[in-house]
Amino acid sequence: MMTYKAIETILNHRSIRKFKNQKLTVEQVETIIEAAQYASTSSYVMAYTIIGITDEKLKEELAAVSGQPYVKDNGHLFVFCGDLHRSEQLGTSEQQNAMQESLETSEQFIVATVDAALAAQNAATAAEDLGLGICFLGSLRNDINRVNELLQLPDKVIPLFGLAVGYPDHQPEQKPRLPLEVVYHQNFYQPFEKQLPLIQEFDENLKSYYAKRTSNKRVDTWTAQITRKFSNPIRLDVTPFLKMKNMNKK
Amino acid sequence: MMTYKAIETILNHRSIRKFKNQKLTVEQVETIIEAAQYASTSSYVMAYTIIGITDEKLKEELAAVSGQPYVKDNGHLFVFCGDLHRSEQLGTSEQQNAMQESLETSEQFIVATVDAALAAQNAATAAEDLGLGICFLGSLRNDINRVNELLQLPDKVIPLFGLAVGYPDHQPEQKPRLPLEVVYHQNFYQPFEKQLPLIQEFDENLKSYYAKRTSNKRVDTWTAQITRKFSNPIRLDVTPFLKMKNMNKK
Numbered sequence: 001m002m003t004y005k006a007i008e009t010i011l012n013h014r015s016i017r018k019f020k021n022q023k024l025t026v027e028q029v030e031t032i033i034e035a036a037q038y039a040s041t042s043s044y045v046m047a048y049t050i051i052g053i054t055d056e057k058l059k060e061e062l063a064a065v066s067g068q069p070y071v072k073d074n075g076h077l078f079v080f081c082g083d084l085h086r087s088e089q090l091g092t093s094e095q096q097n098a099m100q101e102s103l104e105t106s107e108q109f110i111v112a113t114v115d116a117a118l119a120a121q122n123a124a125t126a127a128e129d130l131g132l133g134i135c136f137l138g139s140l141r142n143d144i145n146r147v148n149e150l151l152q153l154p155d156k157v158i159p160l161f162g163l164a165v166g167y168p169d170h171q172p173e174q175k176p177r178l179p180l181e182v183v184y185h186q187n188f189y190q191p192f193e194k195q196l197p198l199i200q201e202f203d204e205n206l207k208s209y210y211a212k213r214t215s216n217k218r219v220d221t222w223t224a225q226i227t228r229k230f231s232n233p234i235r236l237d238v239t240p241f242l243k244m245k246n247m248n249k250k
Numbered sequence: 251m252m253t254y255k256a257i258e259t260i261l262n263h264r265s266i267r268k269f270k271n272q273k274l275t276v277e278q279v280e281t282i283i284e285a286a287q288y289a290s291t292s293s294y295v296m297a298y299t300i301i302g303i304t305d306e307k308l309k310e311e312l313a314a315v316s317g318q319p320y321v322k323d324n325g326h327l328f329v330f331c332g333d334l335h336r337s338e339q340l341g342t343s344e345q346q347n348a349m350q351e352s353l354e355t356s357e358q359f360i361v362a363t364v365d366a367a368l369a370a371q372n373a374a375t376a377a378e379d380l381g382l383g384i385c386f387l388g389s390l391r392n393d394i395n396r397v398n399e400l401l402q403l404p405d406k407v408i409p410l411f412g413l414a415v416g417y418p419d420h421q422p423e424q425k426p427r428l429p430l431e432v433v434y435h436q437n438f439y440q441p442f443e444k445q446l447p448l449i450q451e452f453d454e455n456l457k458s459y460y461a462k463r464t465s466n467k468r469v470d471t472w473t474a475q476i477t478r479k480f481s482n483p484i485r486l487d488v489t490p491f492l493k494m495k496n497m498n499k500k
Contacts, residue, residue, distance in 0.1 A: 005255030006379035010285045010372050033434045035260045037427040039371055040386040043479055044472070046428050055437045081439075086432075089442040090449070091477045102483040106492055107391065113360060114388075114411065117367030118374075121289055122260050125375060129256035136290040138364075141357065152438040161364065177287040178296050182336075184283045187305045188402040189331075192339040199340070222294070227341045229293055233352040239500060242356055248498070250489060 009129050014174045016133025017070050019166030024076040028130055032078075032165065035126030036119035047084055047108075048116035050123075051151055053077040058150060062162070065146050066139035075132065075166025079140065079147070080120045082112030084247060085156040100246075103156060109248035116160050127165045137162030142234075144241045158245050173213050178202055178222075199223065259379050264424045266383025267320050269416030274326040278380055282328075282415065285376030286369035297334055297358075298366035300373075301401055303327040308400060312412070315396050316389035325382065325416025329390065329397070330370045332362030334497060335406040350496075353406060359498035366410050377415045387412030392484075394491045408495050423463050428452055428472075449473065 024032075033050060041047070053059050054076075062079075063072035071077065084103050091099055102108060124134045140147050140162045147159040177183075179198045203221035210218045242248040274282075283300060291297070303309050304326075312329075313322035321327065334353050341349055352358060374384045390397050390412045397409040427433075429448045453471035460468045492498040 004376075004379045006259040007281060007285055007376050009256040010376060011288050013288045013290070015290060030430065031257060033430055035257055037430065037433060038261050038263045040263070040265060040374065040384075042386070042388045043475075044425070045476060045479070046433060049433055049435060049439065051435050051437065051439065053437055058437055086442065086445065086449075087476045087480055090473045091480070095477050095481060099477070099480040102480045105483065105486060106489040106498060107485040108480075110363060110391070110410065110488065111388070113363045114367045117364045118371045118386075121368045121371035122375070124290065124368075125372070126254075126257050126260060129254045134290075136292070136368075138292045138361070141360070150438075154439060154441075157439060160360065175294070180280065180283055180287070183287060183296060183299055185299060185301050187301065187303060187308055188400075189299065189301065189404060189407060191404075192336060195336065199336075223340045225293075226295060226337045227345050227349070229295070230337055230341070230349040230352045230358075231345060233355065235357040236355060238357040238360065239355060248356060 006125070009125060013128060014172050015135045016166070016168045016170070016172070017135055018169040019070060019074040019133065019164070020169045022075055022167050024165060029076055031130065032123045032126045036123040039118040039122045041115050041118070042111045045087060045111060045115065047082060047087065047112040048119055049081045049083040049086070049157060050119070051079045051081065053079065061150050062140065062147065065143045066137055067142065068137065068139055070135060070164050071137060071162065074164040078123065078163040078165065079151060080116045080160050080163065081153060081157050082109070082116050082160055082247070083157045084108055084112055085154050088156055104246055104249040106248050109242070112247070113160060120161070120163055123163060132165050133168035135164045137164060141238060144235070144238055148241070155246055158242065158247060176202070176206060176209055256375070259375060263378060264422050265385045266416070266418045266420070266422070267385055268419040269320060269324045269383065269414070270419045272325055272417050274415060279326055281380065282373045282376050286373040289368040289372045291365050291368070292361045295337060295361060295365065297332060297337065297362040298369055299331045299333040299336070299407060300369070301329040301331065303329065311400050312390065312397065315393045316387055317392065318387065318389055320385060320414050321387060321412065324414040328373065328413040328415065329401060330366045330410050330413065331403060331407050332359070332366050332410055332497070333407045334358055334362055335404050338406055354496055354499040356498050359492070362497070363410060370411070370413055373413060382415050383418035385414045387414060391488060394485070394488055398491070406496055408492065408497060426456060426459055
């Protein structure tokens with residue numbers, strides 16, 4: 001019988017937030033980056049740069065931005081950046097002038113963000129295939145200007161998120177996902193009213209999951225979490241930051 | 251000896267643009283969606299919806315937007331959408347009012363775009379693990395308003411890209427990637443001047459690749475492609491479209 005090892009790895013995913021004190025080898029890091037590079041890329045632009053953080057002082061500074069200890073304590077820390085600077089710099093100064101209108105659009109901001117995320121998910125899957133654990137770190141956007149400064153990012157390069165990788169030092173339960181029918185629709189968008197009964201069922205299941213799990217027990221539903229989250233605007237400095245970097249500007 | 255099957259699948263990726271006339275089974279489609287769902291998601295929001303297109307007329311309309319025959323002729327077509335509508339609708343009308351400020355930010359637009367892309371890359375890897383081929387379709391953004399209308403997307407749901415999946419009917423060579431050192435930097439961003447010699451070497455290698463490959467031979471370099479691409483602004487309607495959908499607005 002054929003087994004689908006990539007799918008097995010993917011379906012076994014859980015975010016790891018406590019790592020053993022063991023660094024990745026250079027070979028492991030390079031395998032992860034190579035996997036990232038083989039993701040699809042829009043029009044062959046490869047509009048991202050990945051920064052590997054090995055300097056301990058720098059990791060501490062980034063952990064301070066995120067407020068999460070596993071940004072410092074892990075086997076390796078990657079920061080995924082959207083990068084239109086490389087493309088811009090390929091041009092002569094005359095070409096560069098002509099390229100600004102395009103580079104500053106929301107369209108090209110989508111290109112850079114999607115390119116970086118596709119690469120990052122390959123990196124995550126490759127790391128898990130190597131027996132390592134991973135955690136995505138959107139928390140680096142808690143102070144995007146500070147991360148930009150720490151990593152010395154030029155114009156048109158923006159830090160999108162981090163990826164902490166390492167040997168897992170806990171085995172968290174897998175977090176349930178929304179029912180397939182809620183996120184997967186046929187031919188056109190299914191009105192929210194049709195999704196609602198399934199979401200209510202999911203809320204009940206999640207309540208049991210939170211009540212039963214071995215650590216971090218809590219009383220909560222998905223609906224309550226999400227409405228709380230969006231009632232509290234965060235990272236309002238991201239918009240002016242992007243414009244300052246001359247991306248997503250017009 | 252241990253083999254890393256997920257990594258093997260990832261490193262073997264090539265985009266497939268010609269598919270056999272054979273549809274995916276429901277089981278294959280559901281495996282691909284389940285894999286997508288197990289990607290990491292920012293703050294558990296799962297801010298995406300995937301629309302599976304089975305209606306032939308609708309596929310034709312979408313192929314007309316993209317200008318690519320494989321948008322119509324494939325084993326299955328998925329459209330990945332960023333979705334903040336579901337989150338919004340979870341709230342009471344009072345909560346919904348309070349949530350607008352957050353939902354309209356570039357920060358939450360990044361959340362939706364990254365969530366959708368992480369899910370999509372898992373879908374792509376799962377499909378390839380099943381022996382299928384894939385092609386990402388940014389070309390659906392050629393007329394984003396039309397796709398929005400065809401898929402009946404409500405406020406705060408945006409079509410980001412498609413994913414065509416099917417049984418490969420050609421075996422294209424693998425497209426080279428930039429040298430690892432160009433996209434992977436240590437601790438801080440490496441100035442473009444340091445990347446340049448490696449890019450020039452890559453340009454030479456790519457020139458040979460294009461001259462030698464079995465189909466679509468051409469004379470070109472990466473530098474020439476990228477400067478051409480960005481000298482020609484495209485999809486300028488994406489910015490106003492996003493604002494009209496009340497995303498990436500402030």
